[in-house]
Each structure stands twice: as C-alpha cells, then as structure tokens.
Amino acid sequence: MKFWDFFLTAESGENFPKVLLLMLIGLALAVLLTFLEHRLRAKWVFLALHAVLLTAAAFLFMTLGAGLSEMLVFLLLYLLIRLGFVFLEGRGKA
Amino acid sequence: MIFNSAEFLLFYPIVLLFYFILPKKTKWMWLLAASYFFYMIWNPPLIFLILFTTAVSYISAILMEKSESKAVRRFWLTATLVTSLGVLFFFKYFNFLADSAISLWNLFGGQADDLVLNLILPVGISFYTFQTLSYVIDVYKGSIKAEHHFGWYALFVSFFPQLVAGPIERPENLLPQLKEDHKLEAANAWAGLQKMAVGFFKKIVVADLIAEYVNVVYNNASEATGWGIVIASVLFSVQIYCDFSGYTDIAIGCARVMGIRLMQNFDRPYRARSIKEFWARWHISLSSWFRDYLYIPLGGNRCSKARHYFNLFVVFFVSGLWHGANWTFVLWGSLHGIYQIVGAITKKPREKLYAKLHIKTDSLLFTLWQRFWTFVLVCISWILFRANSISDVGVLISKLVSPWGSLADTLVTLDLNLVAILVTVLSIVILSILDRIGANESIAETGTLSRQYTAGLTALIVAVAWCLLLSVGGASAFIYFQF
Numbered sequence: 264m265k266f267w268d269f270f271l272t273a274e275s276g277e278n279f280p281k282v283l284l285l286m287l288i289g290l291a292l293a294v295l296l297t298f299l300e301h302r303l304r305a306k307w308v309f310l311a312l313h314a315v316l317l318t319a320a321a322f323l324f325m326t327l328g329a330g331l332s333e334m335l336v337f338l339l340l341y342l343l344i345r346l347g348f349v350f351l352e353g354r355g356k357a
Numbered sequence: 358m359i360f361n362s363a364e365f366l367l368f369y370p371i372v373l374l375f376y377f378i379l380p381k382k383t384k385w386m387w388l389l390a391a392s393y394f395f396y397m398i399w400n401p402p403l404i405f406l407i408l409f410t411t412a413v414s415y416i417s418a419i420l421m422e423k424s425e426s427k428a429v430r431r432f433w434l435t436a437t438l439v440t441s442l443g444v445l446f447f448f449k450y451f452n453f454l455a456d457s458a459i460s461l462w463n464l465f466g467g468q469a470d471d472l473v474l475n476l477i478l479p480v481g482i483s484f485y486t487f488q489t490l491s492y493v494i495d496v497y498k499g500s501i502k503a504e505h506h507f508g509w510y511a512l513f514v515s516f517f518p519q520l521v522a523g524p525i526e527r528p529e530n531l532l533p534q535l536k537e538d539h540k541l542e543a544a545n546a547w548a549g550l551q552k553m554a555v556g557f558f559k560k561i562v563v564a565d566l567i568a569e570y571v572n573v574v575y576n577n578a579s580e581a582t583g584w585g586i587v588i589a590s591v592l593f594s595v596q597i598y599c600d601f602s603g604y605t606d607i608a609i610g611c612a613r614v615m616g617i618r619l620m621q622n623f624d625r626p627y628r629a630r631s632i633k634e635f636w637a638r639w640h641i642s643l644s645s646w647f648r649d650y651l652y653i654p655l656g657g658n659r660c661s662k663a664r665h666y667f668n669l670f671v672v673f674f675v676s677g678l679w680h681g682a683n684w685t686f687v688l689w690g691s692l693h694g695i696y697q698i699v700g701a702i703t704k705k706p707r708e709k710l711y712a713k714l715h716i717k718t719d720s721l722l723f724t725l726w727q728r729f730w731t732f733v734l735v736c737i738s739w740i741l742f743r744a745n746s747i748s749d750v751g752v753l754i755s756k757l758v759s760p761w762g763s764l765a766d767t768l769v770t771l772d773l774n775l776v777a778i779l780v781t782v783l784s785i786v787i788l789s790i791l792d793r794i795g796a797n798e799s800i801a802e803t804g805t806l807s808r809q810y811t812a813g814l815t816a817l818i819v820a821v822a823w824c825l826l827l828s829v830g831g832a833s834a835f836i837y838f839q840f
Binding site: 310313317331332333334335336338339340341342343345346347349350 | 562776779780783784786787790791793794810811814815817818821822824
C-alpha cells in the first residue's frame with residue numbers, strides 16, 4: 264500500500280497526487296506571503312493576496328475533484344502556518 | 358435555539374441591530390424578548406418555568422431586604438431554596454430517584470411497579486437555577502442589594518448567550534453591565550467575533566469531528582476493544598473540552614460584541630498539574646459556585662481533617678449529581694472527590710519524598726510528568742462520565758484490564774484513516790495555539806499580522822467543516838445542554 268493510499272477518499276480518488284502537490288505549493292506560497300506580510304507590513308496588499316491565493320486554491324481543488332475534507336486539511340495547515348507566525352512574532356516582541 | 362444552527366445566524370445580527378439602535382430605556386425589553394424567544398424556539402411552555410423561578414427569587418430577595426428580622430430573612434431564603442431546588446429536583450431527578458428507590462426495594466424482595474413520569478428535562482435548568490440561587494444567597498448575606506426592577510432581574514436570569522449552558526454568572530458582575538448603555542465599539546466587536554470564531558472552531562471542527570469516533574466505542578461498549586476505549590477516552594477528553602469551552606467562547610463572544618463581559622469559564626484545564634488545579638481551570642463558574650455556596654458554608658478546610666475530607670467529597674458528589682440524573686455522573690463526581698482526598702492526604706508525604714530525592718518540582722520535566730498523570734486520571738474519570746450506563750462502565754473497565762487487542766484492527770473499526778488522524782491532530786495543535794494566544798494577551802496584542810484575518814481564516818475553516826458536517830447529517834447539540 265502506497266503512502267497516499269491512506270489519504271484517498273471517495274471525493275479525491277486518483278487525482279490525489281496532484282491535490283497533494285497543489286497543497287504543498289499552496290502552503291509554500293502561504294509561508295512566503297505571511298513572511299512578507301510580517302516584514303513589509305503592507306497589510307491590505309497581503310490580505311488581498313491571501314484572498315486570491317485561497318480562491319485560486321479552492322478553484323483548483325474543485326477542478327481536480329478534491330473533496331471538502333482535502334480542502335479542510337489545506338485550510339487547517341494554512342491556519343497553522345499563520346498561527347505559528349502570530350505566535351513567534353508575539354513571543355519575539357513580548 | 359443552538360449557536361451552531363442556521364436560525365442563530367439570522368437571530369443574532371437582528372438582536373444586535375436593534376440592541377444598538379434602540380434607546381437605553383428600551384434595551385432591556387428587547388434583550389429580554391430576544392432571550393425568551395431564544396429559549397422558546399426549543400420548547401415554548403417551559404418559559405413559564407424560568408418565569409416562575411425568576412419571580413420567586415425576585416420577590417423573596419426584596420422581602421429579605423425589607424426585613425430587619427434574621428428569622429424572617431432566613432425563612433424567605435429557605436422558601437426560595439426549597440422552591441427552586443424543588444423545581445430542579447422534580448424535573449431533573451424525580452424519575453431517576455424513583456427508579457433507583459424502586460430498584461432497591463425490589464432487590465430486597467419488594468414488588469413495586471415502575472414509577473416513571475413523562476417529564477421533559479428543561480434545557481439549562483441547572484444553570485439558571487444556580488444563577489438565581491447565588492443572587493438570593495448574596496442578598497441574604499447582605500453582600501449585594503436586591504434588584505427592584507423586575508425587567509433587569511429577569512434579563513439577568515435569562516440573558517440568552519449564557520442562559521442554557523453558562524457561564525453561571527454572579528449578579529455583581531452581570532447585573533450592572535446589563536444596565537449600562539453600550540454602544541457599538543470596534544474593539545469589542547472584533548474581540549467578540551474572534552472569540553466566537555474560536556468557539557465555533559472548537560465545536561464544529563474539533564468536537565463534532567471527534568464525536569464520530571467516540572460514539573462508535575461508547576455506543577457499542579460490548580464490541581469495544583481495550584485500544585478502542587483508550588483512544589475514545591483520550592478523544593473524548595478533547596471533545597468535551599472543545600464542546601463545552603467552545604459554547605462558552607461563543608457565549609462570551611456574543612456578549613462581548615454587545616459590550617458585556619462574561620466571566621472566564623476555562624483556563625487551559627489540561628495544563629493542570631493536579632486534580633485540584635484541574636478544577637481551578639475547568640468550568641470555573643460552577644467550581645467557584647460550589648466553593649462559595651457549599652464548600653465554605655460546610656466549613657471548607659478550617660475544620661478537622663476528617664471533616665475537611667468529608668466536605669471535599671460532598672462537594673464533588675453533589676457536583677456529579679448536578680451534571681445529570683444518572684449514577685454514572687454520581688460515580689464520576691465521587692471519583693473526583695476521592696482524587697481530591699487522596700491528593701490532600703498524600704500532599705505532605707509527597708513533598709517530603711521530592712525533597713529527599715532532590716527533585717526540582719518547578720522543572721519542565723517534572724511539570725510535564727505531573728500534567729501527564731493528571732491527564733490520565735481525568736481521562737479515567739471521563740469513562741464514567743461518557744458511559745451510557747453503569748453496566749457499560751463495568752463492561753468498559755473489564756475490557757481495559759484484559760488484553761487490549763490489535764491496534765490496527767481498532768483503527769479500522771473506528772474508521773480512523775490518515776485524513777481523519779491528520780485533521781484531528783492538526784485541529785488539536787491549532788486549538789492549543791489558539792488557547793495559548795487567547796491566554797497570553799501580549800502575544801495576541803503585539804503582533805503586526807492582522808488578527809482579524811486570522812479570525813476570518815478560522816471562520817472560513819468553520820464554514821467548510823460545517824458544510825462537511827451537513828453532508829453527513831448536520832451539526833449536533835452541545836453536550837452540556839442536557840445538564
């Protein structure tokens with residue numbers, strides 16, 4: 264059994280490797296955007312970019328036939344990245 | 358009406374809109390009407406029970422205040438206690454006690470028929486009864502003045518965010534705030550909405566997700582394996598925390614948007630290093646209620662050791678009974694009482710032992726060790742709390758003390774695939790960070806990243822999880838509604 268066989272759900276099926284790749288790219292972009300938001304402090308520009316990224320990710324996930332559970336995993340990881348930054352930033356300043 | 362329902366998404370903005378538009382003099386009427394409507398959506402006739410409890414405590418508090426005689430004051434206090442607790446007893450405990458008494462009678466050779474009344478358990482009855490009792494007792498003691506405006510007092514009893522599952526508010530905190538003329542303030546609105554987002558996350562993303570796996574084990578105790586019980590009990594400890602503290606967060610957030618600050622009810626309980634500390638962090642409004650109105654009047658710890666231990670046991674026994682009319686809850690409360698007594702008895706010998714072994718009690722390793730064992734003890738007690746019946750408790754414990762079976766087979770039975778494990782673990786990690794950020798204002802306030810966006814992202818996750826839940830049968834009610 265391959266690693267991602269565990270991952271396969273009724274919704275995503277055989278497209279899962281593509282979904283996984285998309286997830287990783289999306290998360291890498293999330294890290295980059297959040298880091299730049301932290302450094303450059305151009306709040307509204309980055310909020311717009313985050314929104315564009317999330318919308319594009321949702322569109323691509325749907326195109327690839329991914330289900331809500333994959334979307335949920337992606338969003339949870341996205342939130343985790345952001346909270347990680349919030350937490351580290353707060354600790355650094357405190 | 359429950360917070361995680363479509364009705365609430367319509368109800369709450371309408372309440373807010375008119376709350377901020379209406380003049381100060383009419384605000385209480387609007388909030389009271391909204392609170393009663395919130396309750397009546399579930400079962401309209403039971404609003405009369407709240408009105409009755411409200412009227413009895415309102416009148417007796419005024420009569421107590423007017424009277425100079427201590428005997429008369431005591432009479433009114435006793436009358437209110439008997440009436441309010443009588444209503445609570447009748448609706449919540451009559452069938453339970455009648456059934457227990459008849460079973461006992463028949464066990465010793467009697468031949469009594471079952472006596473079961475067709476009663477509906479009014480949602481939130483334990484919460485609003487305790488809130489009215491704290492008001493009446495405080496007026497009796499003279500620590501607060503009686504409220505003479507029936508409308509304000511009725512609103513204090515039935516304020517919709519905390520009406521059905523707390524926090525059990527104290528009159529000195531909530532009543533003055535309800536009377537203030539709150540305007541819509543951006544700071545309050547954002548803080549409230551963020552708190553609500555976290556609450557919904559706890560309930561919809563974590564608790565409801567985990568409930569699926571917990572129910573598989575606890576609703577089929579005879580089929581469960583040892584591994585299944587261990588996994589389900591650990592998951593239940595997360596589920597009940599997220600379910601209840603999620604409700605509290607939503608309640609606190611709802612009130613905060615209106616400019617009203619409700620008391621804190623949870624303080625990261627699983628970080629407790631002892632059972633005593635656990636109860637200082639878990640359901641704080643109930644723990645402090647029992648401390649102030651039962652433990653201290655019984656004598657607290659300013660008495661003989663035996664009496665102190667007795668007081669501890671009584672408080673936790675009653676706390677168990679408060680949670681539900683079932684012997685499982687009584688056992689759960691009693692077990693916590695025993696934990697506390699053993700903790701108190703062994704405190705000095707343990708301290709001596711640590712000193713003898715040169716253990717640094719404030720070291721990280723020792724702290725983690727204590728947290729781990731406290732968590733294990735709490736998880737064991739949750740088995741009693743979650744089990745459907747006493748016979749199920751016996752089955753579950755007997756399986757725990759026999760071989761646990763195969764872990765892989767258990768995971769298959771529970772349908773815990775990698776996505777489920779990933780979502781569960783991620784949710785728990787996020788939750789602990791959210792709790793940490795919420796508990797540490799310096800972390801929450803000093804960052805340059807938009808906190809509103811973080812809250813928005815949390816809300817988006819809640820929406821996705823809600824859609825997922827709807828696709829498999831919809832959102833479930835909060836566990837503490839049954840109490």
